[in-house]
Amino acid sequence: MKTSLSPAAAAPLRDALGTEHRPAAGELRIVSLVPSLTELVCDLGLADRLVGRTGFCVHPRDVLKPIPKVGGTKDVKMDVVRALAPTHLIVNVDENRRETVEELAAFVPNVIVTHPCAPADNLDLYRLFGGIFHCADRAARLAAELGTALAEAQGVARELPREEVLYLIWREPWMSVARDTYISATLAAVGWDTLPADAGQRYPEIDWQVPWMAGVARVFLSSEPYRFRERHLAEVAALSGRPVAMIDGEMASWYGSRAAAGLRYLAALRRALAGVA
Template sequence: MRIVSLCPSLTELVFDLGRGDALVGRTKFCVHPADRVAAVEKVGGTKNPKLARIVELAPDLVLLNEEENRREAAEALAAAGIPLHVSFPRDAAGTAAMVRDLGAALDARDAAESIAADIEARSARVRAAADARAATGAPPVRWAYLIWRRPWMAVSGDTFVHALLAQAGGANVFADAEARYPEVTPTALTAADPDVVLLSSEPFPFTGAHADELAAETGLPRERFVLADGELLSWHGSRTPAGVDYAAQVLGLTPQS
């Protein structure tokens, strides 16, 4: 089988399913696993893949994600007669289902089941811990998750990041925003008064200096601003098991083993 992956998290998943040797193309943003992915040809970016080159590679399957990739690219590849596997998991349960589905497509069911079952087991433990905490009358941890600067942008309730953090017992102060990734002002952040403001490592690479900047602009205590691993919280697939636990940890709600 010859595979082209146009989504970084799916590229990593292919390797973890034991099918990395079948990859003949990947995007320039596909960087994991670093020790193996460099040997796979780059075929552009997630939004602007080199469609003609992909067709030349004659893949048996091209992997896409509805959010990462453009519909036009999928339609062009389908028109060229190339089989596609398109996914868009919205939460941990959807990710487990996607992993199993891709495992079936790549004849890697056992490896897929191991990852999917791990996602489900960790999710059950995290949800149980969140339920137990709620039963004591403790309020949820109110959070905001920022992904961009200039303009500042957050995540709404219609995102994978939201689903993982909500599952852990958090409450998104911008959950009801109309846009999936709403622009927010320092004034709006101050008014929302979250318990914690998570600054993602991607797509914008937030640093401690940006936390200092936001603390000054919002007047919120500096200790509320926490740098967060964006790959663990937004790469659905191989990283989701660890991401499920990390969501609880970054909110200070680490479940007991």
């Protein structure tokens, strides 16, 4: 798999909406409204250029403690962002409200819209950030690491039979993920296909009596956004009649620099649950 970001200057730097961005010039002041991409900004060596983040942007903790909070991913404090005078705003199609982003775009010169739908999409994300923020070398190293992790995930998916799984993100009501989500694509990379196969919503409510439940091989309880605990294992096992396991939600759902580590984590978990060393 090709992971090189070169030649960076040859291809336009376009975000998820097709907006073309130029390499930053002058003072760089970044506000990120996406937790996983705040982590990416730091891992690209740009922590000292980060002037604002949401309350959900918590990694790396020690680095982010002094960075001002601008609210949540969906309830952004406009006056706080305006006072920070950012040159660049990082947002995501799924995590931030369109009307919020449009309001911010009225006074932030550069709005970078992201929408990775599968682990491999991070390669374009690294190139985009590397080109805009003059950190192409660091971005290339992340791309190489992700290429290795993608190959490992593909190896596990070939090695073990594919399984259909139920990935729970909420309790009361019980909610799962549709196959067009980043979470589902990440699980699919190691051979776990999420159910339901067809869903009218990206995060559908679950009825334990639906016919497709018979196809579920195992159930995962995610650590986020609902904080499932060990005490929920027996409850879900009784409801589903299937093996149930805890899963690190950040490893399954965070893109950016977490993508490679997430794939390695899932590959190891897949092997462990299959009893393969």
